[in-house]
Amino acid sequence: MTEPLQTQPLLSVRGLSKRFGGLVAVNDVSFDVQQGDLVSIIGPNGAGKTTLFNLLTGQLAPSAGHVLFEGKGIGTLSPDRRARLGLGRTFQISQPLVSLSVIENAMVGAFLHHPGLAAAARRADEVLHLVGLSDRAGVRAGTLTLSERRRLEVARALATDPRIVLLDEVMAGLNPTEVVEIADLVERLNREGYTFLVIEHNLKVVRRFSRRVIVIERGAKLAEGSADDVLRDPRVVEAYIGRKRA
Amino acid sequence: MSLENGDHKVTQPILASLTRPQPATARLVPVKTFLGEMPLALLVLAMLLGLVTLFSGDSFTLNTLATALLFAGLSSAWNIIGGFGGQFSLAHSVFFAVGAYTTANLYLRAGVSPWLGLIPAAALAALVACVLSWPVFRLRGPFFAIATMAFTEVALALGNYMEWATGGTRGMSIPFRPGLANMIFRDRFSYALLMLGFAALCLMVVIAIKRSRLGYYLQAVRDNEQAARAAGIDVLRVKLKGMAISAALTGIGGGLFLMQVRVADPSALLSLFDFGVKFALIALIGGLGTIYGPLLGALLVIPLESWLRAELGGLMPGANLIALSVCLILASLFMKQGIVGASGRLAILAGRRWRR
Numbered sequence: 033m034t035e036p037l038q039t040q041p042l043l044s045v046r047g048l049s050k051r052f053g054g055l056v057a058v059n060d061v062s063f064d065v066q067q068g069d070l071v072s073i074i075g076p077n078g079a080g081k082t083t084l085f086n087l088l089t090g091q092l093a094p095s096a097g098h099v100l101f102e103g104k105g106i107g108t109l110s111p112d113r114r115a116r117l118g119l120g121r122t123f124q125i126s127q128p129l130v131s132l133s134v135i136e137n138a139m140v141g142a143f144l145h146h147p148g149l150a151a152a153a154r155r156a157d158e159v160l161h162l163v164g165l166s167d168r169a170g171v172r173a174g175t176l177t178l179s180e181r182r183r184l185e186v187a188r189a190l191a192t193d194p195r196i197v198l199l200d201e202v203m204a205g206l207n208p209t210e211v212v213e214i215a216d217l218v219e220r221l222n223r224e225g226y227t228f229l230v231i232e233h234n235l236k237v238v239r240r241f242s243r244r245v246i247v248i249e250r251g252a253k254l255a256e257g258s259a260d261d262v263l264r265d266p267r268v269v270e271a272y273i274g275r276k277r278a
Numbered sequence: 279m280s281l282e283n284g285d286h287k288v289t290q291p292i293l294a295s296l297t298r299p300q301p302a303t304a305r306l307v308p309v310k311t312f313l314g315e316m317p318l319a320l321l322v323l324a325m326l327l328g329l330v331t332l333f334s335g336d337s338f339t340l341n342t343l344a345t346a347l348l349f350a351g352l353s354s355a356w357n358i359i360g361g362f363g364g365q366f367s368l369a370h371s372v373f374f375a376v377g378a379y380t381t382a383n384l385y386l387r388a389g390v391s392p393w394l395g396l397i398p399a400a401a402l403a404a405l406v407a408c409v410l411s412w413p414v415f416r417l418r419g420p421f422f423a424i425a426t427m428a429f430t431e432v433a434l435a436l437g438n439y440m441e442w443a444t445g446g447t448r449g450m451s452i453p454f455r456p457g458l459a460n461m462i463f464r465d466r467f468s469y470a471l472l473m474l475g476f477a478a479l480c481l482m483v484v485i486a487i488k489r490s491r492l493g494y495y496l497q498a499v500r501d502n503e504q505a506a507r508a509a510g511i512d513v514l515r516v517k518l519k520g521m522a523i524s525a526a527l528t529g530i531g532g533g534l535f536l537m538q539v540r541v542a543d544p545s546a547l548l549s550l551f552d553f554g555v556k557f558a559l560i561a562l563i564g565g566l567g568t569i570y571g572p573l574l575g576a577l578l579v580i581p582l583e584s585w586l587r588a589e590l591g592g593l594m595p596g597a598n599l600i601a602l603s604v605c606l607i608l609a610s611l612f613m614k615q616g617i618v619g620a621s622g623r624l625a626i627l628a629g630r631r632w633r634r
Contacts, residue, residue, distance in 0.1 A: 089508070110507070111504075111507040111508060112506075112507040112508075112509075112510050112511055112512050112513065115507065115508055115509060115510035116510040120508075121508050123504070123505070123508070127502045127504060127505035127508075128501075128502075128505075129497065129498050129501040129502055129505060129506075130501055130502075131497060131500075131501055131567070132494070132497060132498070132501065133308065135308065135309060136309065136494060136497075139309070139494055140494050140495070140497075140498045140506070140509050140511075141509045141510075143491045143494060143495065143509075144509065144510040147491050148491075149309065149311055149312075149489060149490060149491070150311070152491070152494075153309040169308060170308035188505075188508075188509060189508070191509075192509060192510055
């Protein structure tokens with residue numbers, strides 16, 4: 033028996049391209065993300081990871097190609113429409129709602145499916161518990177540390193009850209201990225059933241938790257597979273690691 | 279495999295906490311509800327009622343109080359979109375004038391009691407607000423403020439031109455026919471009560487919004503539009519909702535003001551300094567985006583203004599305005615979060631001293 037989840041990927045990217053004038057930032061990229069997946073997109077600086085991310089979240093409109101979410105084309109929808117469909121996201125530069133408290137930040141996400149104040153507060157409380165920010169619930173979001181802000185980003189995204197969560201370099205700028213903490217968090221949430229698509233620069237982290245890795249180089253997909261296979265691929269080593277060690 | 283087994287133990291309690299949130303943490307959630315705000319709100323309103331009753335024999339003070347309470351309501355209404363939503367509208371005198379002229383025309387031409395006339399006044403003000411702000415809501419910060427300021431100027435020109443609705447430059451006047459149904463009273467006390475009622479209405483609406491999804495969405499939009507969108511918020515829709523409610527209350531305020539002064543001409547109603555900017559200023563002085571800020575601001579600025587006019591008005595033309603401006607500049611320099619923010623900071627400082 034074939035599972036229906038396997039026949040229709042949750043997120044499907046087909047021939048996606050983005051040109052800025054003469055520069056092709058993303059070139060004919062295709063991949064699928066299945067329900068329950070934890071997929072990482074890696075690539076050297078300037079490879080087009082962030083542009084690809086922005087195409088998926090609706091920050092940018094594609095020049096060509098399609099983004100399918102549960103089989104429906106969402107390539108031209110606004111970011112908020114995508115969020116309402118179940119596409120949660122975090123920002124690389126975390127964007128806390130500074131005048132609100134931590135729990136109120138999470139509530140802003142929770143209101144999407146829990147219009148009442150009490151229900152939203154309860155859902156926000158749950159997600160803060162999940163990401164380990166419960167003891168900071170009453171604190172103003174502007175006073176959080178970088179690592180806590182990242183957790184808050186994840187909490188606000190989770191509070192919208194997303195079908196898939198897109199993480200934009202959640203580890204950037206964190207110290208090694210914090211990186212492990214956040215990586216553990218993402219891994220744990222994935223085991224609890226959340227689907228993740230992660231843009232990441234940190235190769236160690238990618239190796240640690242990704243089920244599948246997609247390597248982007250000069251806007252195009254270079255390789256795709258399990259973390260170990262991909263990181264051993266000579267083309268990837270040359271494009272990414274080789275260049276770094278040269 | 280052994281690793282997975284080990285991890286499994288960690289996930290177990292988390293899953294349990296997901297399905298059964300602890301009642302202990304649920305009680306600790308520091309989120310205030312509408313009912314939670316009521317004790318303080320009712321206390322404040324009771325104190326204001328006491329104040330009005332205390333001065334019931336003094337018609338000069340009652341007049342000042344009535345004006346202060348009217349502006350408390352109007353600034354609270356402005357605060358919904360300007361404070362919570364962060365959209366610094368200077369077009370509110372337009373909605374104010376729409377409310378005033380709707381009430382006046384319905385009363386003078388169709389004999390509709392102003393009490394009933396306030397309903398279409400609110401509706402029309404909200405409609406005008408939505409139509410006007412729709413195209414300019416894509417502008418941010420000062421650009422939005424400038425665009426809305428231009429609306430006031432255009433409305434002034436239109437108001438002078440449309441004599442059939444506004445009486446043109448000659449203005450309109452409402453004959454003095456006292457009676458509850460006409461909302462015209464012989465005594466000043468009734469007007470003060472009327473304005474207190476308006477301030478109470480605005481305060482309740484403000485609290486209801488602040489403690490609701492719309493309030494949080496407005497604040498999210500103010501803090502960070504991009505983050506708001508990522509949380510699934512339709513930014514334009516939230517701004518329009520906030521603007522419509524804010525304008526509706528402003529329209530009611532316009533109707534009440536008109537019935538109190540019983541004369542109206544476009545250059546008075548659409549004066550930027552007397553209304554459009556003053557709503558924003560009072561909210562700024564009191565505390566932008568706070569529940570009681572506009573109330574406090576109005577109770578401070580309006581009496582100060584009338585006192586300065588009485589004391590300095592005869593001294594030198596404009597001396598009272600200079601003194602008022604100096605006060606406003608000092609307030610904006612040293613109380614960036616208004617009276618509410620400053621007193622909050624003072625309380626924290628005092629608390630620290632006390633503990634030492």
